[in-house]
Amino acid sequence: MTHRMIAIASLILITLTGCSINPVTGENQFTILPPAQEVNLGARQYAPSQQSQGGRYIVDPDLSVYVNQVGQKLAKVSDRPGLPYEFVVLNNDVPNAWALPGGKIAINRGLLMELQDEAQLAAVLSHEIVHAAARHSASQMTQSMLLGVGTQLAGIAARNTDYGELAVLGSQLGAGLYQASYGRGQELEADQYGILYMARAGYDPQAAVELQQTFVRLSAKRQSNWLEGLFASHPPSQQRVDANRLHAAQFSAHNRNRAAFERAMKQVRGDQPAYKLHQDALAAALQKRFSDARSLVQQAINSQPKEALFWATKGKLALQNKTFKTAHTAFNKAHQLNPEYFLPLLGKGIAAQKLERYEQAEQDLSSSLQLLPTQSGAYYLAETKLALGQTDMAIRYFRQAAQGGGQLGEYAKAYLAELQPPPSTQQQ
Numbered sequence: 001m002t003h004r005m006i007a008i009a010s011l012i013l014i015t016l017t018g019c020s021i022n023p024v025t026g027e028n029q030f031t032i033l034p035p036a037q038e039v040n041l042g043a044r045q046y047a048p049s050q051q052s053q054g055g056r057y058i059v060d061p062d063l064s065v066y067v068n069q070v071g072q073k074l075a076k077v078s079d080r081p082g083l084p085y086e087f088v089v090l091n092n093d094v095p096n097a098w099a100l101p102g103g104k105i106a107i108n109r110g111l112l113m114e115l116q117d118e119a120q121l122a123a124v125l126s127h128e129i130v131h132a133a134a135r136h137s138a139s140q141m142t143q144s145m146l147l148g149v150g151t152q153l154a155g156i157a158a159r160n161t162d163y164g165e166l167a168v169l170g171s172q173l174g175a176g177l178y179q180a181s182y183g184r185g186q187e188l189e190a191d192q193y194g195i196l197y198m199a200r201a202g203y204d205p206q207a208a209v210e211l212q213q214t215f216v217r218l219s220a221k222r223q224s225n226w227l228e229g230l231f232a233s234h235p236p237s238q239q240r241v242d243a244n245r246l247h248a249a250q251f252s253a254h255n256r257n258r259a260a261f262e263r264a265m266k267q268v269r270g271d272q273p274a275y276k277l278h279q280d281a282l283a284a285a286l287q288k289r290f291s292d293a294r295s296l297v298q299q300a301i302n303s304q305p306k307e308a309l310f311w312a313t314k315g316k317l318a319l320q321n322k323t324f325k326t327a328h329t330a331f332n333k334a335h336q337l338n339p340e341y342f343l344p345l346l347g348k349g350i351a352a353q354k355l356e357r358y359e360q361a362e363q364d365l366s367s368s369l370q371l372l373p374t375q376s377g378a379y380y381l382a383e384t385k386l387a388l389g390q391t392d393m394a395i396r397y398f399r400q401a402a403q404g405g406g407q408l409g410e411y412a413k414a415y416l417a418e419l420q421p422p423p424s425t426q427q428q
Helices: 003-017 035-051 061-075 118-133 136-146 184-200 206-220 224-228 238-248 258-270 272-286 290-303 308-320 324-337 342-354 358-371 375-387 391-402 406-419 423-427
Strands: 019-021 028-030 086-090 097-100 104-108
Touching: 035 086, 035 097, 035 104, 035 358, 061 086, 061 118, 061 258, 097 118, 104 118, 118 184, 118 206, 118 258, 184 206, 184 238, 206 238, 258 272, 272 290, 272 308, 290 308, 308 324, 308 342, 324 342, 342 358, 342 375, 358 375, 375 391, 375 406, 391 406
Parallel strands: 086 104
Antiparallel strands: 019 028, 097 104
16 A cells, blocks of 8 residues: 555545534534543643743732632533633733633633623633633644644744743743634634523623624724734634624623622732833833833832732843842742742742852752743753753753754754764764
């Protein structure tokens, strides 16, 4: 049998076995990912996906509790209530929400700030629940594999974070993360059945119409962070507004729960001026106005000293300024405030390495890589291992860093050229 015949036979086999029933619509859809594998994949990706997008919002843990309660209420009336649903709030300014296979769902702080009541929150969460329940992610992954993209999954929204611009912090390396980009049909399907779930749970489905109207209005402003965030995977359109209006007209549920939503949002709304100062600091830094950036981020810290994100940015700016003791102090404070987030550990490790505190750097950088593999973490851990005389381990991490490309990748290759002479040189 020729290679061509084998390929054709394999494609026919995949086609015959790849059709499954969409659990929401009851229609056939094409996927070769078994449901159990889908659930396991989502569970494995959930923690690093959160890490890559700012980590969990923890200044007010009750907000995440509230969002999870709303999400679980909707999940119970979905077409796959048995999935292990989880809902978290991420500490990210970009207005975005996403669902991993198996019901692992996140909403950014930035999107919550655009909502007016619990019904609109329900519109966001029910839409994401449909993506999970209808196995849209599994279907998208199947199409990618058949198109030859392969099973290596793309980094999830690393380009959408505010990290990595100031001090080469945060670019991912081999984390194997995934976020689906849905087609128009899947988006309309998620809107339609999301409205159904809202009505089942007692929410006013008009909130879904309002939500799409908000997205269309904001999209018209062409704000880059919006276009790279929610709109990249959930493109808005007037067609979706009109379709939502037709679907919503079929139901009479009316709960808005505005008071409960505003109680839950009280802390984060009160801190919004501080987050605006932080955004201004990042913008100033990108324009290389570093003195202004340091002043702005300090104002943000003074306004909300419990926000680890602000301290981490202060640390990044100090690294840029080569004031490594200040950087270490700032990153250490960020780590104390949010010990489960990779970025403070990464920055603290880099600062310790620059201060030649190699044992401490080794510990912090290793811990950072366990939470989220990054090129910068691998590179500076490699330099630290080399300083500690652990050449073999240094080579291992330089190899990892070299895969990331860019300036650090070139530096890593230069180290490898010195540490690993060509075979002919070694034989001489």
